Amino acid sequence: MAASSKKVSAASARAHTRKQKQGSSSILPSGMLKKISLVVLVGLTAWFYKVIQPPAPTICGTHNGTPVTSSRIKLRDGRHLAYLEAGVPKEKASHKIIFIHGFASCKYDMLPVSSELAEELGVYLLAFDRAGYGESDPDPKKSPKSTALDIEELADQLNLGSKFYVIGFSMGGEIVWGCLKYISHRLSGAALVAPVANYWWPGFPANVSKEAYSQQLMQDRWAVGVAHYTPWLTYWWNTQKWFPSSSVIAGLMDIFSASDKEVLPKLMGRAHMPYITKQGIFETLHRDMIVGFGSWEFDPLDLDNPFPGIEGSVHLWHGTEDLLVPIILTRYITQKLPWIVYHELPGAGHLFPLADGMTDAIVRALLQEKN
Structure with a gap:
């Protein structure tokens, strides 16, 4: 009995000691x-x-950048803008047109106007690298307004006169809205070709923007959502390997319609592809997304007709099979703004301007509308 008690006491002591050690x-x-x-x-x-954090841009002409090969002007804020001229000499031109390139493009992607049409109508053509693209210096404050003012200053420094036309394709078409808002007094007319639209413009009814948003690939819903709601994550989202990034940046073929694929060979193998993002993908592709899908300082659907008389016109061209830019947004815009001359192209995709003769048709319609 005593021995048993001693054993219990010893066991209890050891257990107590273990608890103390554990404690x-x-x-x-x-x-x-x-x-x-x-x-x-x-x-x-x-x-x-x-x-x-995106890497710092490799600005052309600096010690860590590539040499400048383009004609450039120096803007009031010290930035440089690279440009390219085509068509008839501006001194002999009856019409002067500034092209605004789209996403992942540059001045060398000027829409192809035939030399025959340029001679017939006396057309001078000017394209430029938007800020950050090609050999135009980045603009950390880039906005729809700043690009419109860049265009105005480019026209002034190249002596285009008091009036000129603007034609913008895709993301460049979206930028035309800024021209209509801020420099309409300088415009003879404007054309928006397959223009990107911002799902968050206040003028879109919720059901319209929601339907258009849902028509995108899932990865693009995420990509533009990140650009809008958390722009500081745009670089990371489109460079990380965990989730699919923007389909356009990734170069997916799913974004092209059957008609697009017919003209796609014209874009393949462009020798100037490295030129487009030579200053870094953030200042080109990513900042374009941030500005294009960000919160704008104005709503294009509130714009009044910039040409209430016969002094000019605004044209908008869109294909019904555009898989990149849902046509539902364009249809709503043109219903809300009846002063826009709307051209809807059945069966056409996003790249319809590259089809033979299509750019000539766009230019001819714009220049002859008021004649």
Whole structure:
């Protein structure tokens, strides 16, 4: 009995000792765990902050950039704008047109106007690299207004006179809205060709923007959503490998309609492809997304007719099979703004301007509308 009691007491003592050791040992690791957790959290935060930061642009003409090969002007704020001239000499021209290139493009992607039409109608053509593209300096404050003012200053420095036309394709078409808002007094007319639209413009009814948004590929819904709601994540989202990025940046064929694929060979193998993003993909592709799908300082659907008389006109061209820019948005815009001359092309995709003779038709309609 006594021996048994001693055994129980010894066992109890050992158990008590183990509990004490466990208790005393758990206090120290708990404190250390908090410190380790804090260090890990700080480390992860620092790492994530680093990976979401876009690299600095490699500005052309600087010690870390490539040499300048283009004709350029120097803007009032010190930036440079690269440009390309075509058509008849401006001194002999009856009409002067400034082309605004689209996403992942540059001045060399000027829509193809035939030399025959340029001679017939006396057309001078001017294209330029939008800020950050090609050999035009980046603009960290780029906005729809700033690009419109860049265009006005380019026209002034090249002595185009008091009036000129603008034609914008895709993302360049979206930029035409800024021209109509801020420099309409300088325009003879404007054409928006397969223009990108911002799902978050206030003038769109919720059901219209929602339907158009849902027509995108899922990865594009995410990509433009990130550009709109968390623009500071745009670079990371489109360069990380965990989730699919923008389909356009990724070069997916799913975004092209059957008619697009017929003209796509005209875009393949462009020798100037490296030129487009030579200053970095953030200042070209990513900033374009941030500006194009961000919160605008005006709503294009509130614009009044910039040409209430016969002094000019605004044309909008869109294909019914455009898989990149849902036509439902364009249809609503042209219903809301009846002063726009609307050309809907059955069966056409996003790249319809590259079809033989299509650009000539766009230019001819714009120039002869008021004649």
